Amino acid sequence: MKIIKTIAELEPIAGSGRKKAFVPTMGNLHAGHLKLIEVAKRRVSSQNGLTVASIFVNRLQFAPHEDFDQYPRTLDQDCELLEAHGCDVVFAPDESVLYPSPQTVRVIPPTELADLWEGHFRPGFFTAVCTVVAKFFSMIRPDVAVFGQKDYQQLKVIELMVRQLNMPIQIIGVPTQRNESGLALSSRNNYLSQAQILKALELQAQLQKVAHDVHHTTLDFASITSKASQDLTQKGWQVDYVSLVKQSDLTLAHRGQDKQLVCLAAAKLGNTRLIDNLEITLTTEVPST
Ligand code: AMP
Secondary structure, eight states: EEEOSSHHHHHHHTOOOOEEEEEESSSSSOHHHHHHHHHHHHHHHGOOEEEEEOOOGGGGOTTOOOOOOOOOOOHHHHHHHHHHTOOEEEEOOOOOHOOOSSOOOOOOOHHHTTTTTTHHHSHHHHHHHHHHHHHHHHHHHOOOEEEEEHHHHHHHHHHHHHHHOOOOEEEEOOOOOOOSSSSSGGGGGGGGGGHHHTTTTTHHHHHHHHHHHHHHHHHHHHHHHHHHHHHHHHTTEEEEEEEEETTTOOOOTTTTTTOOEEEEEEEEEEEEEEEEEEEOOOOOSSOOO
């Protein structure tokens, strides 16, 4: 496996003519990231293709009060894991390589999508994500790029960017990988105490409860999610949002109209902000108890 720090070293790989599947990450890899590598590898290995991962903690996507400085950086361990999982190339540039001068050109996704949910609570987040991902796409020129459904809105934003900018890249979404108890794997789980790791399960449990209420009651969706939000608050969480939205455009869904739903949630446990989601498909409007 090649570990690359500069754009000059990357260029022969980008221009090699071989198929490339790309997995962007911020490092501190866990089994969720490694699943993306596995999916990427499967996409190109039969064609003698290359699997390329990036590791870069993108300062632009952190607000001043967020955890940029604290974010776990474990490059050596990450490279060992990537090598063991058959990754071919790791691109781990320093900030000075990616941003040699202030990044004044940015890719701004539309407010209708990017100012909802995560974008509302993290203003500018998706512009920062699109900008860095577009830069990686230009430098690596992948055929395929793999993202996690854990960051559901991010995946939607990237799909839209690729479509509207006619980037010749196939975007693949991979289901959220969880620990044996159902907690979505996340680098930010490292901030949690043992007790908080158990408590963190409450977030997915509330999403399951929302799905149950969608399927088995006639309650309107806003009542279901505000109850979920209240329950989490009562349990000591600081809730940013629990929302039942349409899978297609992430705007609010309504009972009787929408069937392809996803419940998106973000909440803080202590100082740690966690996100999770659950897709819900309604096949019938008749509640069955
Ligand atoms: P990050 O390092 O947090 O920027 O994540 C890099 C990629 O891994 C993103 O596409 C994430 O959606 C994806 N990812 C993170 N956690 C998980 C998970 N538990 N399951 C699947 N994909 C994940």
